[in-house]
Amino acid sequence: MNNDSKKLVLRMIPYGIYVLTADDGKGNVAAATVNWVTQTAFAPPLVVVGVKADSGAYKILKDARVFALNMLGKDQKNLAFTFFRPADVADGKLSGQAYRKGETGAPILIDAPGAIECRVTAVVEQGDHHVVLGEVAEAHLNRPLSGRPDASILEMKDLGDNVFYGG
Amino acid sequence: MNNDSKKLVLRMIPYGIYVLTADDGKGNVAAATVNWVTQTAFAPPLVVVGVKADSGAYKILKDARVFALNMLGKDQKNLAFTFFRPADVADGKLSGQAYRKGETGAPILIDAPGAIECRVTAVVEQGDHHVVLGEVAEAHLNRPLSGRPDASILEMKDLGDNVFYGG
Numbered sequence: 001m002n003n004d005s006k007k008l009v010l011r012m013i014p015y016g017i018y019v020l021t022a023d024d025g026k027g028n029v030a031a032a033t034v035n036w037v038t039q040t041a042f043a044p045p046l047v048v049v050g051v052k053a054d055s056g057a058y059k060i061l062k063d064a065r066v067f068a069l070n071m072l073g074k075d076q077k078n079l080a081f082t083f084f085r086p087a088d089v090a091d092g093k094l095s096g097q098a099y100r101k102g103e104t105g106a107p108i109l110i111d112a113p114g115a116i117e118c119r120v121t122a123v124v125e126q127g128d129h130h131v132v133l134g135e136v137a138e139a140h141l142n143r144p145l146s147g148r149p150d151a152s153i154l155e156m157k158d159l160g161d162n163v164f165y166g167g
Numbered sequence: 168m169n170n171d172s173k174k175l176v177l178r179m180i181p182y183g184i185y186v187l188t189a190d191d192g193k194g195n196v197a198a199a200t201v202n203w204v205t206q207t208a209f210a211p212p213l214v215v216v217g218v219k220a221d222s223g224a225y226k227i228l229k230d231a232r233v234f235a236l237n238m239l240g241k242d243q244k245n246l247a248f249t250f251f252r253p254a255d256v257a258d259g260k261l262s263g264q265a266y267r268k269g270e271t272g273a274p275i276l277i278d279a280p281g282a283i284e285c286r287v288t289a290v291v292e293q294g295d296h297h298v299v300l301g302e303v304a305e306a307h308l309n310r311p312l313s314g315r316p317d318a319s320i321l322e323m324k325d326l327g328d329n330v331f332y333g334g
Contacts (some may be wrong), residue, residue: 001303001304001305001306002305002306002307002308004308005281005306005307005308006212006283006303006306008281008306008308008312008316009238009281009282009283009306009307009308009316010206010212010214010283010303010306011315011316011317012183012238012280012281012312012316012317012319012320013183013204013205013206013238013317013320014181014182014183014317014320014322015181015205015317016179016180016181036205036206036207037180037205038180038182038203038204038205038215038217039177039180039203039217039333039334040203040215040217040294040296040297040298041217041293041294041295041296041297042294042295042296042334043294043295044293044294045173045177046217046293046294046296046298047177048205048207048215048217048298050205050206050207050208050213050215071176071179071180113179114172114175114176114179115176116173116176116177121293122291122293122298124289124291124298124300126208126211126213126288126289126300127207127208127209127210127211127213128208128209128210129207129208129209129213130207130208131207131213131215131289131291131298131300133291133293133298136168136173136177137168138168138169139168139169139172139173139175139176139177140169140172140176141169141171141172141175141176145175145179148178148324148328149175149176149178149179150178150179150180150181150182150323150324151324152179153179153180153181155181156317157315157317157318161315166206167206167209
């Protein structure tokens with residue numbers, strides 16, 4: 001395989017930026033910036049997330065069996081970088097960000113424009129990141145969007161000219 | 168669940184536009200425009216595609232066990248619409264488009280800027296579209312890209328102000 005071509009062609013896939021959250025109910029709360037996300041079905045509404053298999057967030061998510069994807073807004077580049085670091089809960093905030101429990105118990109970031117809560121329906125343990133399939137159980141629009149919804153989300157290309165996660 | 172919120176928040180996920188191709192070696196060639204795609208691992212390089220479970224393309228792909236994702240370029244909106252319709256092979260072309268067999272046998276559209284060939288490693292049969300997981304076996308850069316790779320690909324939002332596939 002031509003590895004240069006593989007890297008470039010895989011980097012053609014456009015990505016939004018999300019904060020993946022989960023709470024295992026035993027005091028462990030996960031919050032991690034992710035971008036490998038796609039919807040995979042309408043009925044029921046299913047989404048896939050690729051999650052780093054050796055990460056703390058993945059362990060908590062697997063125990064919790066529910067998670068949220070918090071969609072970051074165009075102006076929330078700082079939050080993307082906040083959640084590249086391990087999360088901590090202090091003073092009722094998640095790495096300094098206000099949140100509330102969603103219907104499933106997954107943390108919802110109040111300042112993110114939107115979020116979905118999902119129940120894990122399958123995990124495929126292949127590769128250095130595993131495929132987590134979730135059925136959307138609840139959705140939150142935390143503030144009105146203007147224009148196309150996919151024009152409101154923070155994208156990988158907004159993080160910097162040479163920032164990629166893929167390839 | 169609030170269905171309006173679910174639709175809007177899921178539509179925040181940005182998508183590129185791809186032509187999914189497969190050849191079962193028994194005279195059946197698939198080519199269908201898809202958008203539900205994400206990478207899910209670096210090592211090995213894995214991608215997920217959500218494929219309509221009752222489609223002809225899905226049947227061919229499942230038999231072939233290999234497929235290609237042809238990344239469309241910004242200027243190839245016409246190809247996206249060409250492959251919304253059932254594909255046909257005539258005069259050595261696929262719905263009028265020049266192609267060649269890749270290393271795996273999957274059809275590679277010569278005019279697409281890039282393509283990856285994948286071997287199916289798992290299928291999750293959940294929902295009206297199924298999750299097809301593929302390991303990247305070969306990648307083709309058919310012409311040089313300028314700027315960020317993810318700025319070169321045709322996106323859902325380029326197809327029309329009110330065109331969505333998701334929600």
